[in-house]
Amino acid sequence: MLLRVTERGMYCEAGDFYVDPWLPVDRAVITHAHGDHARWGSRAYLGSREGERVLRTRMGVGARIRTVDFGETVEVNGVRVSLHPAGHILGSAQVRVEHRGEVWVVSGDYKTEPDSTCTPFEPVRCHTFVTESTFGLPIYRWDPQAHTFAEIRAWWEANREAGRASVLFGYALGKAQRLLAGLLGAEVGPIYTHGAVERLNQDYRDSGIALPPTTHAGAARKGTEYAGALIVAPPSTQGSTWLRRFGPASTAFASGWMRIRGARRRRSLDRGFVLSDHVDWPALLGAVEATGAERVWVTHGYREPVVRWLRERGLEAEAVASRWEGEPEAEPVAADEPEGGGVDSGGEPAPAAEEEGA
Ligand SMILES: [Zn+2]
Ligand SMILES: [Zn+2]
Known part of the structure; x- marks a missing residue:
């Protein structure tokens, strides 16, 4: 062997x-x-x-x-x-x-x-x-990604019309950038990001990958109005105080796990988009x-x-037994970031042992 x-x-x-x-x-x-x-x-x-x-x-x-x-x-x-x-x-x-x-x-x-x-x-x-x-498993079959991105855009647009922010959860390395790249040219925005996402956006841009303009939410001006905005954040921020600044928001997770009925409800999400990097x-x-x-x-x-x-x-x-697990800890940078004078100065929750980066 x-x-x-x-x-x-x-x-x-x-x-x-x-x-x-x-x-x-x-x-x-x-x-x-x-x-x-x-x-x-x-x-x-x-x-x-x-x-x-x-x-x-x-x-x-x-x-x-x-x-x-x-x-x-x-x-x-x-x-x-x-x-x-x-x-x-x-x-x-x-x-x-x-x-x-x-x-x-x-x-x-x-x-x-x-x-x-x-x-x-x-x-x-x-x-x-x-x-x-x-x-x-045979139940896991993906739609063409263009279909999923059209769904994401429609969700964001409906939220904007209702005066809500759209919070889209995706793993900080890989999924977040793929979500952003998939919305390039779709006139979605303004787009704000969590610090862990923004750090990796920079790496992607420096590596020649085109992404739409994004603003690190931690560096946004106090009093920034988030109604109608799209926020891209790691799933570990779900339910955290970090999210409160965005006001009324619809939440969604983009993952292969969203193929399964119940996965979205279990996570208390408004929407689940089936998009996998596997x-x-x-x-x-x-x-x-x-x-x-x-x-x-x-x-x-x-x-x-x-x-x-x-x-x-x-x-x-x-x-064959391995300790590879998909992406249970797919946040490659420390999730805590200094806050830009926000109320909840506690930074961001540590990345949880999530079920898979999918
Ligand atoms: Zn893996
Ligand atoms: Zn991986």
């Missing part, structure tokens, strides 16, 4: 490196900057050039990070390693590992529907494919097939249904 799971993470013995280790190691190859994949404390990191800024934000200035372009091969102790687009968030990569003619691909988190915030997913041929299965069921199976892999490891999410489906089609599939 070219890769195996140890207590520190997915390990390549031939190259003596780990892919997205969950404990500190000497050499870590990173698929993307979400908290469950990019963890602190390793001696050296290898990541994609596209994701360099967001990875730096996540890891801090002291981290030793080497970046490579997509498709560029580096040798690590004689093992060929290259990164290929995963289409999940800015810089997200699949890790291709080749040694003595054997090829493995670790997909990290991925999505096959292209969007403007990252390089689109590319299938990579391999013998063994390591896949997530966050939404690995593959849905058909896209997951299509992606596996496109690799031509004969062996598939399923690492996190609904693993058993995917394993069963693949085995029925003659593939060697197994569920």
